Amino acid sequence: MVFQCTGDRRTGRNGSPAEAARLAADSLVLNYPAGIKDSINLPRSGPFDTTIEWASDRPEVLDADGRVNRPRYTDGDAEVHLTATVSKDASAVQRTFRLSVLKALPNTPYIRLSGTNPVLLESGDSFTDPGATVVDSVYGSMLAEGITGTGLVDINAPGIYSLSYDYSGDGWTAEGAVREVHVRPRPVSAAAASSGVAGSVHVSGAVPGARLGLYNSDGRLAADGTASAEGTYTFTLLAENGYYVLQTVNGMASSPSALIYVKTLTAADVAAAITAVPGPGEADTKLQLPAVPDGFTLAISSSSHPEVVQTDGVIHRPARATQVTLVLQVIKVSDGSGALTVPIAITVPGVRTGGGDDDGGQNSGGRSGGSLSSSTL
Numbered sequence: 169m170v171f172q173c174t175g176d177r178r179t180g181r182n183g184s185p186a187e188a189a190r191l192a193a194d195s196l197v198l199n200y201p202a203g204i205k206d207s208i209n210l211p212r213s214g215p216f217d218t219t220i221e222w223a224s225d226r227p228e229v230l231d232a233d234g235r236v237n238r239p240r241y242t243d244g245d246a247e248v249h250l251t252a253t254v255s256k257d258a259s260a261v262q263r264t265f266r267l268s269v270l271k272a273l274p275n276t277p278y279i280r281l282s283g284t285n286p287v288l289l290e291s292g293d294s295f296t297d298p299g300a301t302v303v304d305s306v307y308g309s310m311l312a313e314g315i316t317g318t319g320l321v322d323i324n325a326p327g328i329y330s331l332s333y334d335y336s337g338d339g340w341t342a343e344g345a346v347r348e349v350h351v352r353p354r355p356v357s358a359a360a361a362s363s364g365v366a367g368s369v370h371v372s373g374a375v376p377g378a379r380l381g382l383y384n385s386d387g388r389l390a391a392d393g394t395a396s397a398e399g400t401y402t403f404t405l406l407a408e409n410g411y412y413v414l415q416t417v418n419g420m421a422s423s424p425s426a427l428i429y430v431k432t433l434t435a436a437d438v439a440a441a442i443t444a445v446p447g448p449g450e451a452d453t454k455l456q457l458p459a460v461p462d463g464f465t466l467a468i469s470s471s472s473h474p475e476v477v478q479t480d481g482v483i484h485r486p487a488r489a490t491q492v493t494l495v496l497q498v499i500k501v502s503d504g505s506g507a508l509t510v511p512i513a514i515t516v517p518g519v520r521t522g523g524g525d526d527d528g529g530q531n532s533g534g535r536s537g538g539s540l541s542s543s544t545l
Contacts, residue, residue, distance in 0.1 A: 185257040187385055187410060188216035188427055193254040193261040194387055195424065196220075203245060203268035205278070206285040206345065210234040210250070215355075215412075215424040218256045225249045229269050234284060241274040241305065272305035278343035279303075279315060279333045286328075286348035290422075295323050295349065300333045302342045311337065317347055326353045326375075326420040353378065353417040358425040367406040367432040371413055371425075374399040378415040385410030385427070408432045438464050439498040439507035447514045448483055455481040455514075460498065469497040469508055476516050488518040 192214035200208070210222045210233065222232040226248040230236050239246045246269045254261050272278055283298030302312035317331025329349040335342040353375055361368035371380055374395035382391045382403045390411065393401045403411075408431055412424040438460055448455055455477055460466045468479045472493040476486050496509040 184259075186259040189218055189254050189256045189259045189261045191385065191387060191412070191424075191427065192216050192218040192220075192256075193252070193263050196252055196254070196263055196265075198250065198265040198267065200267055203270040204230075204236060204285075205238060205270050206281040206347070207236045207283065208234040209284040209286065209288050210252075211288075214254055216256065216427045218254050221253045221255070223251045223253075226269075230267065236269055238269060238278075238280075239271045241271050243271060245269065245271050272303075273343055274305070276305050276343050277302050277311050277335075277337070277340060278305055279335060279345040281333065281345050281347055285345075286350050289323060289349065289351045290354045291324055291326055291351055292354065293323055293351075295321055297331060300345060302335050302337075305343075311342075321349045321351070323351055326351050326417040328420070350420065352420045353415050353422045355423045356380070356413050356415050356425050358411070358413040358428055360428055360430050361402060361404075367404065367408070367430055369403045369406060369411055369413070369428065369430060371395070371401045371403070371415075372399060374401065374415050375417050378417045381414045381416065381421075382406075383412055383414065383424075406430050406432075433461060433464075433500075435464065435498045435500040435505045435507040438466075438500075439496070439509045442466075442496060442498070442509045443512065445494060445496070445512050445514050448516055450485075450517045453483055455483055457481065457496065463501050465499045465501060467497055467499075468494055470495045477514075483516060485519045486516060490516050490518070492516055 195215060212220055214220050224230055224232050226246060228237065229239060229246040230248040230250070248267050248269055249264055250267060251262055251264045254263070279300045280303045281298070281300045287295070289295055297316050300315040301310050302315065303309070304311055312335055315333050315335055317333045319329060319331040321329040321331070329351065331347045331349065333345045333347070356371050357373045358369055358371050361370040369382060374380060376395055376397045376399055378395045380393045380395055380401050381389055384390045390406065391403050393403065395401050395415065410427055410429050412427050414424055415422045442458055445458060446456060457466050468481060471477045471479055473490060476484055476490050477492045477494065491513055493511050493513050495511055497506055498509070499506045
């Protein structure tokens with residue numbers, strides 16, 4: 169018997185489009201404290217199936233696609249405000265970032281990186297160096313193109329890699345540039361566990377040995393663990409809430425897993441799932457009740473024939489096969505709440521008599537039953 173914990177993108181508070189948009193907006197990071205010289209990556213999609221639109225108040229310096237046009241030295245550094253609108257369905261959240269675009273050095277050509285800096289990849293992605301050009305800092309004209317970086321990038325190993333770009337002309341050297349390539353582990357799969365354990369999240373698809381962080385719908389770390397050799401892990405004993413999982417490998421965190429909702433089981437949930445009880449065999453002396461999740465107990469509440477099946481489960485074999493209707497009671501240990509199952513019918517086999525004498529068999533069964541009752545009740 170399987171007891172299902174709910175895990176989905178609900179329309180309630182946790183896992184709702186509004187919750188997804190807020191969490192995705194909170195996870196956005198544009199961290200350039202020293203300013204930028206090169207075009208940057210502005211993602212168009214975010215975690216939890218969100219979309220992102222960007223707007224710039226200085227598009228001539230840094231546009232909504234992340235392309236940079238450095239100010240001239242005489243114009244000084246430029247401050248730009250980028251606004252991200254993170255949306256899911258009809259819900260949207262805005263965040264604004266302030267960035268400084270550094271001015272070009274006086275009378276010094278500089279290397280302008282093509283593409284973005286940093287380049288963001290997930291392990292296993294392909295990577296080709298976008299290259300760079302050399303630009304005149306005074307007139308903005310291109311002096312050289314097809315510049316490639318030096319350095320190694322291992323797309324299968326999460327980490328931060330650097331490519332250096334240098335160029336020298338006839339009697340001059342361009343201001344160099346460094347591009348970072350960030351390789352992150354891929355996001356894991358997370359689902360509310362269906363093994364019968366209430367309040368659990370099962371993780372799969374992780375890198376063996378990866379650190380796994382379970383975050384609640386407020387973005388706070390709820391629990392952590394380490395992925396097994398099979399890349400799995402199960403977080404247990406969780407409160408009812410929305411959750412997502414990040415895996416970290418070599419200091420690089422993945423994108424979040426899907427946002428899921430964990431609903432802890434109630435006594436009524438468990439009772440509703442119990443609709444049958446295995447009938448006893450001829451040699452059984454006690455009824456075997458179904459297994460229930462950890463933290464719950466199950467007992468017989470009532471029996472239509474207590475002289476055949478007592479409420480403690482002890483069986484007294486009747487002379488003939490007899491149908492007994494049972495009602496079971498489920499108790500949740502943590503809060504003492506209880507619930508009853510639907511009436512469940514089982515058949516208890518009759519006693520076998522050697523001579524086939526029904527009366528003798530009934531009397532024998534009756535005497536045996538009475539003796540067992542007096543000794544067990």
